Amino acid sequence: MNLVLRETALAFRRAPLLSALSITTIGFSLFVFGLFGLVAVNIERAIGSVAERVEVVAYLKRGTPIETLALAQADIEAFPEVARVEHVTEAQALARARRDLTEFQDIFQDLEVNPLPASFDVRLKPPFRDAAHVAEVARRLQAFAFVDDVRYGQDWVEKLDRLRDIAGAVGSAVGAAFALVAIIIIGTTIRMAVLQRSREIAIMRLVGATDTFIRLPFLVEGLVKGLLGGLVALGLSAGAWALVNQALLRSSFFTPAQAAIGVVAGGLLGLAGSALSVGRHLRSV
Amino acid sequence: MIKFTGVTRDYPKTGAALKNASFHIKKGEFAFITGHSGAGKSTALRLIYLADRPTEGEVRVSGFATARMAAGDIPRLRRRLGIVFQDFQLLEDRTAEENVAFTLEVTGARRTTIGPRVMRVLTQVGLAGKAGQYPRELSGGEQQRVAIARALVNDPVVLLADEPTGNLDERATRGIFQLLRDINASGTAVLMATHDLDMVRSLPSAHLIELQGGEVVYDSEGDAPAMEETP
Numbered sequence: 001m002n003l004v005l006r007e008t009a010l011a012f013r014r015a016p017l018l019s020a021l022s023i024t025t026i027g028f029s030l031f032v033f034g035l036f037g038l039v040a041v042n043i044e045r046a047i048g049s050v051a052e053r054v055e056v057v058a059y060l061k062r063g064t065p066i067e068t069l070a071l072a073q074a075d076i077e078a079f080p081e082v083a084r085v086e087h088v089t090e091a092q093a094l095a096r097a098r099r100d101l102t103e104f105q106d107i108f109q110d111l112e113v114n115p116l117p118a119s120f121d122v123r124l125k126p127p128f129r130d131a132a133h134v135a136e137v138a139r140r141l142q143a144f145a146f147v148d149d150v151r152y153g154q155d156w157v158e159k160l161d162r163l164r165d166i167a168g169a170v171g172s173a174v175g176a177a178f179a180l181v182a183i184i185i186i187g188t189t190i191r192m193a194v195l196q197r198s199r200e201i202a203i204m205r206l207v208g209a210t211d212t213f214i215r216l217p218f219l220v221e222g223l224v225k226g227l228l229g230g231l232v233a234l235g236l237s238a239g240a241w242a243l244v245n246q247a248l249l250r251s252s253f254f255t256p257a258q259a260a261i262g263v264v265a266g267g268l269l270g271l272a273g274s275a276l277s278v279g280r281h282l283r284s285v
Numbered sequence: 286m287i288k289f290t291g292v293t294r295d296y297p298k299t300g301a302a303l304k305n306a307s308f309h310i311k312k313g314e315f316a317f318i319t320g321h322s323g324a325g326k327s328t329a330l331r332l333i334y335l336a337d338r339p340t341e342g343e344v345r346v347s348g349f350a351t352a353r354m355a356a357g358d359i360p361r362l363r364r365r366l367g368i369v370f371q372d373f374q375l376l377e378d379r380t381a382e383e384n385v386a387f388t389l390e391v392t393g394a395r396r397t398t399i400g401p402r403v404m405r406v407l408t409q410v411g412l413a414g415k416a417g418q419y420p421r422e423l424s425g426g427e428q429q430r431v432a433i434a435r436a437l438v439n440d441p442v443v444l445l446a447d448e449p450t451g452n453l454d455e456r457a458t459r460g461i462f463q464l465l466r467d468i469n470a471s472g473t474a475v476l477m478a479t480h481d482l483d484m485v486r487s488l489p490s491a492h493l494i495e496l497q498g499g500e501v502v503y504d505s506e507g508d509a510p511a512m513e514e515t516p
Contacts, residue, residue: 003390014378203374206334207435208364209391210357 007217022189023225027232029185030266033178034237040171042251047164051129056122056138056152064146081128081137086121090114131161186269190222191277211282218278226270230263286312292342294328302328304499310476315469317485318478320496326478330447334366335359347442364392367436367444371451373428375420381431382416388435406434426457443474
């Protein structure tokens, strides 16, 4: 192992320019992918924050005993899709209407009887905020005898679904294309390093080095280059993000976990690229 | 120790480089393979160190039957051979000492033993004083000595030399040839491919195999031509 590390260090020392160049190349190709990732992350967050407003409102029949409602609320909270259930009483509904609908304030002021029904406002957990699940929850709420009507803005939820589908499909296609480009560039870069040392590889084989032994320094080299390239890409992405944030619009950056995954993915790409190029080279000679 | 039995090597494009060749090189021998370029000398050597495999026939090297050998076992065979080429095949960015030590390192020798073993073979080839120099700082003859030292450091059973003096002037050639004879005198078999007939004549006691168009046309140690066996 010691020797493998020494050989890897030697490879960097002997060809510092080529090493720096390949790290930069890997860095930039991952940076393109990183930019795409930032756009994707922000679109996803935007859609997520819109989806937070997905709410199913079940209007309750007047006169339903409070014990029945309390039991039912516990039942509904136990639905796997449901995050929380808020019981809005008639008085609360009126107070909310007075607060939110200021243009009708006069009408609400003069009321003698409260026309607004009580309701259960049901919020769903993030993975269930789509049309199918929302409709399913609405259907189940409708089945309670004390529920008068269920509303959830079907049109709106369906549009949100479509938006999510489009973003997902475009994101996957563009992401796959960028990832493919990154893989090809990284593979080519590492292949250059392998070719540069093909003479050395031939000599190693002649003196009886095993293929594993020949391969290891290249794998370590690929991993290190990929990780460094990943860090370069992360730095560039952070710079680009800071610029955009300052000049154009507030957006969010990768979470530390996402950033770490990105850098590690760079390392793994480097490792895979090396394994592929060295393997192909060893088979061809 | 090296035994070719009816060995043919066909190349799809250029035809047969070796045709039904049989010969036997024994332990401790000095053997020449001669012939014009293209006669099959290098092919024969390549079959020994398994850079290539026979299309037909069998090559046995130091107890290994090479035809059925798994690719993973090839390094084990190569560690018992020393190989020297016309173009030296040294690593340009390592010193003479590092080039020799490289062989031991890649074969997993213990680190403490590497230094002394390297110095011993460099002394043997007469380059102890130039251990720290790079190949470009050495003459052709000296570079070939480094290559020979590298081939010797693993104590091979046979030293394979493919036109080892092909790139050298006359003086360097004589020096390298003498070195190979000294190595042979200390017990290591030497198999040398060459078209230098003067060199061959200067060592009449050597085992001589002559190839022509891929066929063995003369073998000084071979059995009398056995092909026309008549009852």
